[in-house]
Amino acid sequence: MIELSDVHKSFGQVEVLKGINASVEKGEVVCIIGPSGSGKSTILRCINGLESYDRGEISVEGLKVDRDAPSIVNIRTQVSMVFQRFNLFPHRTALENVIEGPLFVKKEPRAQVLERGRTLLAQVGLAEKADAHPPQLSGGQQQRVAIARALAMQPKAILFDEPTSALDPELVGDVLGVMRKLADDGMTMVVVTHEMGFARDVADRVLFIDGGVIVEQGPAKSVLNQPQHARTQDFLRRVLHPL
Amino acid sequence: MKGFWRDTVEFFPILMSGVALTIVVTIGSLLLSTVLGLVWAMMRVSGIRALSMLSASLINVIRGIPIIVLLFYLYFVMPDLGVTLSALQAAILGLGIAYSAYQAENFRAGIEAIDKGQIEAAQSIGMGWWLTMRRVVLPQAVRIVLPPYGNVMIMMLKDSSQASTITVAELALQGKLIASSTFKNTSVFTLVALMYLTMSIPLILLVRHFEKRAGKR
Numbered sequence: 001m002i003e004l005s006d007v008h009k010s011f012g013q014v015e016v017l018k019g020i021n022a023s024v025e026k027g028e029v030v031c032i033i034g035p036s037g038s039g040k041s042t043i044l045r046c047i048n049g050l051e052s053y054d055r056g057e058i059s060v061e062g063l064k065v066d067r068d069a070p071s072i073v074n075i076r077t078q079v080s081m082v083f084q085r086f087n088l089f090p091h092r093t094a095l096e097n098v099i100e101g102p103l104f105v106k107k108e109p110r111a112q113v114l115e116r117g118r119t120l121l122a123q124v125g126l127a128e129k130a131d132a133h134p135p136q137l138s139g140g141q142q143q144r145v146a147i148a149r150a151l152a153m154q155p156k157a158i159l160f161d162e163p164t165s166a167l168d169p170e171l172v173g174d175v176l177g178v179m180r181k182l183a184d185d186g187m188t189m190v191v192v193t194h195e196m197g198f199a200r201d202v203a204d205r206v207l208f209i210d211g212g213v214i215v216e217q218g219p220a221k222s223v224l225n226q227p228q229h230a231r232t233q234d235f236l237r238r239v240l241h242p243l
Numbered sequence: 244m245k246g247f248w249r250d251t252v253e254f255f256p257i258l259m260s261g262v263a264l265t266i267v268v269t270i271g272s273l274l275l276s277t278v279l280g281l282v283w284a285m286m287r288v289s290g291i292r293a294l295s296m297l298s299a300s301l302i303n304v305i306r307g308i309p310i311i312v313l314l315f316y317l318y319f320v321m322p323d324l325g326v327t328l329s330a331l332q333a334a335i336l337g338l339g340i341a342y343s344a345y346q347a348e349n350f351r352a353g354i355e356a357i358d359k360g361q362i363e364a365a366q367s368i369g370m371g372w373w374l375t376m377r378r379v380v381l382p383q384a385v386r387i388v389l390p391p392y393g394n395v396m397i398m399m400l401k402d403s404s405q406a407s408t409i410t411v412a413e414l415a416l417q418g419k420l421i422a423s424s425t426f427k428n429t430s431v432f433t434l435v436a437l438m439y440l441t442m443s444i445p446l447i448l449l450v451r452h453f454e455k456r457a458g459k460r
Contacts, residue, residue, distance in 0.1 A: 048367055050363050050366060073369045074369075076367055076368065076369040080367065083360060083363070083364065085360055087358075087360040089361065089365075089378075089379055091383050091386075100368065100378065101368035101369060101370075104370070104374060104378060105369040105370055105374070106369075149368070150368075153368055153369070
């Protein structure tokens with residue numbers, strides 16, 4: 001469904017992606033792990049067209065991702081994104097945040113969109129917060145609204161960019177719970193995360209990235225329990241046993 | 244003091260006709276400067292280099308010309324070019340164009356103050372540039388822009404007196420005409436000052452309200 005072929009990307013003189021080759025099948029959950037600055041988020045941002053890439057090709061269901069082409073709107077309506085800092089629209093209520101895309105981008109009928117918006121908020125456990133504005137919600141609640149906003153577009157895949165990194169530890173579980181449910185329902189997901197437990201339990205595959213290249217990839221349990229590459233082993237040891 | 248009250252009763256109706264024109268000039272030029280300022284600001288943030296440079300140049304040219312010269316140009320020079328404007332039209336147009344430069348910089352600052360994540364979130368759900376502006380950026384920028392916008396309103400109210408230089412019989416000119424024919428300078432200009440102050444105070448309170456609201460964010 002999502003194909004990355006020899007993708008290169010530089011910021012100025014710094015090459016952050018050095019030939020990424022990867023694919024994500026329909027219904028698959030792929031977690032991308034790796035140290036800060038390794039290029040994990042850049043991969044997601046390139047898939048969604050928030051960043052351009054310099055070489056190679058990214059395609060979503062056969063459609064080439066080109067952030068300057070009109071087709072990018074079509075790709076973005078098929079592949080939603082959830083951000084580390086939620087990025088909810090603070091001047092709109094939770095429900096308005098959720099229905100914004102379907103109503104104004106996809107131009108679906110208001111009544112239909114409202115009904116779907118309320119259903120989605122209920123799905124993420126926030127039915128009673130429909131009329132609350134983002135600043136009135138906790139970080140975990142905001143992230144769940146952001147997930148509902150992504151789902152409202154009825155996407156074929158969702159990209160999660162460190163969705164729990166900005167949350168207080170006690171709020172992480174609620175968000176991961178919603179994501180786990182999505183995975184169980186068969187949603188295609190690409191998740192950049194430091195939550196190794198989530199990756200082990202939920203992901204089908206794990207990609208370990210360092211220095212802009214995929215160092216190791218494979219079934220989640222295999223990569224996380226028996227990493228083959230020394231760099232992966234070192235990274236996992238530091239993450240799982242920081243002391 | 245008794246004389247001042249007598250003068251007030253006598254001159255008040257004439258000065259009030261000046262107040263009416265002052266309000267017309269202020270509101271007219273405020274609306275025009277808002278629309279033009281928004282256009283210049285949109286051009287600046289459009290990401291299209293040619294539009295951005297054109298807007299920056301326009302803003303610099305407008306900022307570099309004194310309002311009074313702009314008014315003279317519109318009222319006295321434009322007829323030579325075949326465009327004749329009434330004094331009121333020239334005043335509204337001149338003040339509107341002059342203030343559009345300041346409005347544009349104010350709007351641009353408000354737009355650029357919006358977190359980049361907001362624009363990315365809008366893009367990620369498929370919004371294009373204009374929809375992102377209309378639904379996400381501008382509604383949030385308004386709250387940032389309102390306090391300085393209120394200050395511009397106060398400055399425009401006071402600067403509307405410059406329309407007197409091209410014969411618009413607004414408050415300042417009415418006062419000058421009465422004073423020159425009655426020689427009651429103290430009474431007349433005290434009245435004129437009090438009338439400007441009376442119109443400014445609600446605007447000053449409005450700015451304070453905007454600032455409080457912006458501070459609560």
